[in-house]
Amino acid sequence: METLKIIIGDFASNWFINTGINQSLALFLKDALVIALTLIIAIISNYIVKKVIIRVLKKVVKNTTNTYDDIFLQKKVFHRLSHLAPILIIYFFSVIGFSDNDSLILIIQGISKIYLIVVIVITIDAFLNAIHEIYLTFEVSKYKTIKGYIQIIKIIINFIAGIIILSILLNKSPMYLIGGLGALTAVMMIVFKDVLTGLAASIQLSINDMLRPGDWISMNKYNVDGDVMEINLTTVKVKNFDNTISSVPTYTLITEPFQNWRGMVNAGRRRIKRSLFIDVKTIKFCDNDLYEKLKNTERTKEFSSQITNRIEADKDLTNLKLLIYYIEYFLNNNKNIDKEAIMFVRMLQPNDFGLPLEIYAFANTIVWKEYEIIQNDIFEHVIAICSLFELSIYQRPSANEQTR
Numbered sequence: 001m002e003t004l005k006i007i008i009g010d011f012a013s014n015w016f017i018n019t020g021i022n023q024s025l026a027l028f029l030k031d032a033l034v035i036a037l038t039l040i041i042a043i044i045s046n047y048i049v050k051k052v053i054i055r056v057l058k059k060v061v062k063n064t065t066n067t068y069d070d071i072f073l074q075k076k077v078f079h080r081l082s083h084l085a086p087i088l089i090i091y092f093f094s095v096i097g098f099s100d101n102d103s104l105i106l107i108i109q110g111i112s113k114i115y116l117i118v119v120i121v122i123t124i125d126a127f128l129n130a131i132h133e134i135y136l137t138f139e140v141s142k143y144k145t146i147k148g149y150i151q152i153i154k155i156i157i158n159f160i161a162g163i164i165i166l167s168i169l170l171n172k173s174p175m176y177l178i179g180g181l182g183a184l185t186a187v188m189m190i191v192f193k194d195v196l197t198g199l200a201a202s203i204q205l206s207i208n209d210m211l212r213p214g215d216w217i218s219m220n221k222y223n224v225d226g227d228v229m230e231i232n233l234t235t236v237k238v239k240n241f242d243n244t245i246s247s248v249p250t251y252t253l254i255t256e257p258f259q260n261w262r263g264m265v266n267a268g269r270r271r272i273k274r275s276l277f278i279d280v281k282t283i284k285f286c287d288n289d290l291y292e293k294l295k296n297t298e299r300t301k302e303f304s305s306q307i308t309n310r311i312e313a314d315k316d317l318t319n320l321k322l323l324i325y326y327i328e329y330f331l332n333n334n335k336n337i338d339k340e341a342i343m344f345v346r347m348l349q350p351n352d353f354g355l356p357l358e359i360y361a362f363a364n365t366i367v368w369k370e371y372e373i374i375q376n377d378i379f380e381h382v383i384a385i386c387s388l389f390e391l392s393i394y395q396r397p398s399a400n401e402q403t404r
Contacts, residue, residue, distance in 0.1 A: 038093040042086035049082040068134055075130040080123045087115050114165050121161045125154060143212050148202035148250075151233040155195065194249070198234040201251040205231070211253060216261040222248055224258075241368075269338045269362040270371050274379065277354035277394040278386075283320045286311070290319060290390060297388060303329050320347075323389045324357070327382055331361050336374040338364040354394035 057078055061069045072078065091112040128150050135141050167174040205211045211228060217238065218225045226240035235247045264270055291311065294304040303326055304311075310325065311317060324345045331337050331345075341362035348356035359382070363374045383393055 038090055041093070042089045045089055046082070046086040049085045050079070054078055054082055067137075071133045072127075072130045075126045075133065077123065077126045077130055080119065080126050083119045083123075084116070087112055087119065091116070110168050113168050117161050117164055121157060124157055128153060142214060143209070144206060145213055145231045147231060148199065148206075148233045152199060194234050194251075197251040198232075198249070201254045202231065202233060204254055205250070211236070211260065212262070216265065218259040218261070219248065219252075219256070221256065222246060222252075224248060265366055268366060269341055269364050270366050272359060272361045272363055272375050272378070274375065275348065275356040275358040276379065276383065278320060278357050279392040279394045280350065280355050282390065282392040283318055283355070284390070286317045286319055286322055290322075293388070294322075299385065300326065300388065319389045319391055320355075320357075323386065323391060326385065326389070327359060330381065331359075331378070334378070336363055336365070336377075338362040353396070 058073060061073050091109060132147060132150050135146055163174050163177055167177055170177075211217070211231060213228050213231060215228045216226065217228060224238050224240065224246045226238045226246070228236060229239050229245070230237040232250070234250055236250055236253060238246045238248065240246055291304065294300040306329065307322075307325055311322075314321075324347075327345045328343075331343055332339065337343065338361075343361040346358050346360065348358055350356070359378065361378075363371050365371055365374070386393055
C-alpha cells in the first residue's frame, strides 16, 4: 500500500514540480490525474464485469439444468452485484492516490461507502425477490405465502442501511444514532402503524390458515368478490369476477368478517339454496282426480308409481306435500346433483308473499356458469310442474292487474 502511494502520489506530484510548476498547482494536477486515472480504471472494470464476466455467466447459467440459477439471473442479482467492482476501485484509489489531501479522501470515501451500501441493499433486494420466486415453484406456496415476511426483512435491511448512511453523513457512530431513536419510538409507531398491524395480521392469517393465494373470498362491505392474487404486508389484492382489482388492508381480514369459499372448492360441489313462494290459497288435500292425472302424465308417471305406498298410508296428504315428494324424487334422479351431500326440501315461515318452499342441495360442480345453469334448470322445472299438482306460484300483481 505504501509503495503504491509513493508511485501514484509522490511520483506524480514530484514530476509536476520538476517540470517547473509551483507546488500548489502540482498537487492540484496530481489530484486531477489520480481522479482521471481512477475513473478510467473504474469504467474499464465496469465494462469487463458487465460485458465479459456477466455475459459468460449468462451462458453458463443457460447451459445448466438447474432452474434456480436462471431465476437469480432473471432477477438481476449478478447484474446488481457487478456494481461493486467500480466502487471498490474508487475507494481503493482514494486511499493510495490522495495521501496528502485528507479532506478529499474523506469526501470520496464517504461517497464510496454510501454507494457501496446502496449496492449491497439493492443486491439483497434482488436476492430476496429470487428466493420468493423460487419458493413459488414449490407446492407449499399455494397454501403458505412468505411475501409478507420478505417485505419485513427488506424494511429491516433498508432501516439499518439508512442508519449507516446517516452515520456516515453526520460522522457519528451508528450506535449513537440508534440510541437517539428511543425518543422517536412513539412517532415511529404512528408512522409504521399500518406495517405493524399488517405484520400481525399476516402472521395470524398464515398460522390459522385463514387465507391463501387463489382463494375465492367475498367481503360485501368492500364490494370484494373474487380470487386472492397476492397477500402483502399491508394489503391483500383480489381480482374480482368483473376483472377489477380490489386492495383490502390486511388487518381488516382479522377485524372484520369475510367469506372464504375454499371449502366449497376443495369439496368440488356448490350449494343450491333458493326458495319459491307457493300461493297458500291453492294448497289442498289430494283427491283421486289428482292421483289419476299424475299417473297418466308422462313426466310424473314413474314418480306416482314409486310413491303409491306413501299415498295409501297418508290419508291427509296435501298437494304441497306431494310436490315436495316429487322435487326430492327429481333431485335424486338429477345427474347434476351430488347425492352424497345433504339434500332436502322444506317449508319456511309463511309471510305476505305466501309459503316459501326452499330447495337445499349441492350441485356437483364449482364452475360458476355450470352451477347457474343447473340451478336454473331445477327451478324452471319445478315452477312449470307446479300447475300439474294444482298449485300456484305467488307473484305480486302488476299495476295493470290491480286496476282491473
